[in-house]
Amino acid sequence: MTTTVPLIYSFPEFLGVADAVADHVISAQNSTLYNTLDHNEIANIKLASLQHQGGSLLSIQPSASTSSVMSTSNSLNHNINNNNNNSHSNGRKKKEKKQKDIRFKIAISGGSLIKILQQGLLSRQDEIEWDRWDIYFADERLVPFESPDSNYGQAKREIFDKITSSSKPPNIFHIDESLINDPQECADDYEKLLIDNFARKDSVKLPQFDLLLLGCAPDGHIASLFPNFGEQLREKLAWCMPVTKAPHGPENRITLSVPVICHAHRVAFVVEGLTKAPIMRIIMERPEKGLPSSIVNEGAAGRVSWFVDDDALKDCYDITKKKYKYLSIPDPN
Structure with missing residues (x-):
């Protein structure tokens, strides 16, 4: 694997990450819907x-x-x-x-990313056109929606249920809760949903999200793509895959494949906390290790941004940080 350097934006604290991610999301929205940031x-x-x-x-x-x-x-x-x-x-x-029919297609993961989106987006609702959003999930744990482990359930409770700025909610595309006991069927069903929405009129090899937001766990997994799950990391054809025997958290999951993630117009990783520092050093300084996020850094080269706090980069020495330029919301600083 060659070394591909993504854009790395670092902030002193959690709130700085949340503000910048909100600006990045709103900028992606405006670029998609209006083809301008002015x-x-x-x-x-x-x-x-x-x-x-x-x-x-x-x-x-x-x-x-x-x-x-x-x-x-x-x-x-x-x-x-x-x-x-x-x-x-x-x-x-x-x-x-x-112009009116254009939709902003965004895919999100779960965990701490949801809290960052809640912190950043809900205070900026006047700049968000929720009614023109199509929201998908990069992965899902196969548990009931009421479970704290459900990505959709967490996003619903912490974000979707708190939207107040629009009379029309976003379109939200989640898994079929009745299929959580069958990972393969659930993955096939979600892939069919993607095909219906992205390839209804045209024959496309891969869906293309306007923005795909991911976290990164301390073990290096992104979405539900885990290190050492080589067969899944090498998958080229499937859009959505079942995951069984996941090493952490709920064992059964579904996840978007690497080619789908790399095909997005923009990919953003959002990482915070000291617990992420060791894995961040491997991702940024040892890409040859082939961690999932390193594969995405390479596969989506030029379209990848990292939003991290200083704690997460504490162990990194050979990286170049960029100053984030706010484009769609006022610079909080």
């Missing part, structure tokens, strides 16, 4: 959309209250103008419809 341009796009919707409504209302004595010439003039502008109007409507 606040004024985004505001103008939104305003134009609202004005068009309002104009459509206003154009309908006079026809309902039109006087029976309206002159034929006025009606003809109205129709002629409509015909002259028909081509331009149709093109504009198609463009607006296409």
Whole structure:
């Protein structure tokens, strides 16, 4: 494995990580939905959309209250103008419809990442367009949703149930809870869901998330891809795989495969705490060890960012930290 250096952003404490991750997520949202990070341009796009919707409504209302004595010439003039502008109007409507139909597709893992997202995102809800989000899970422990080990259950309790800024919630795609006793069937079912959502109209080899957020455990596993599970780390075809006999936590799980993770537009690792320091040194300074995150660093080269606190990097000596530049929320500092 060659050495590929990802972007590494380090912060003195947990809150700094949470703020930066929130900015990164919102920036990915805006880039996906509007193809720009410029606040004024985004505001103008939104305003134009609202004005068009309002104009459509206003154009309908006079026809309902039109006087029976309206002159034929006025009606003809109205129709002629409509015909002259028909081509331009149709093109504009198609463009607006296409823009409106764009969704922000994000996949998240569980554990401490959920707490960081709760801390960072819930205080920034005015900048989040939840109703245009499609949320997936990079992995899931096969336990009831009410269990504290459930990634979806944790995210629901700590994030989804606390969304207050939107009348329309995000689309959330989780596993079928009735299949938790059969890892293979559960993985097949979740893969079918991905195929339905990402390959319904087009033939695609892999789904492409706009942003994929992952943590990293002290043993080096990401999502539910564990070190030394060589067959799973080498899987090339499956989108979603069953995991049995996991060495930590619930034994039965499902996980996205390495090719799916590496195919995302953006991959971000979020890591904090002294317990992660030893594994972070191996990831950053010994990529030849082939840990799952090192494989992703290589496979998604140029699209990987790490958001870590200083404690997690305490044992690292041969790395270059970058200063994070806030793009979508004010710099808390």
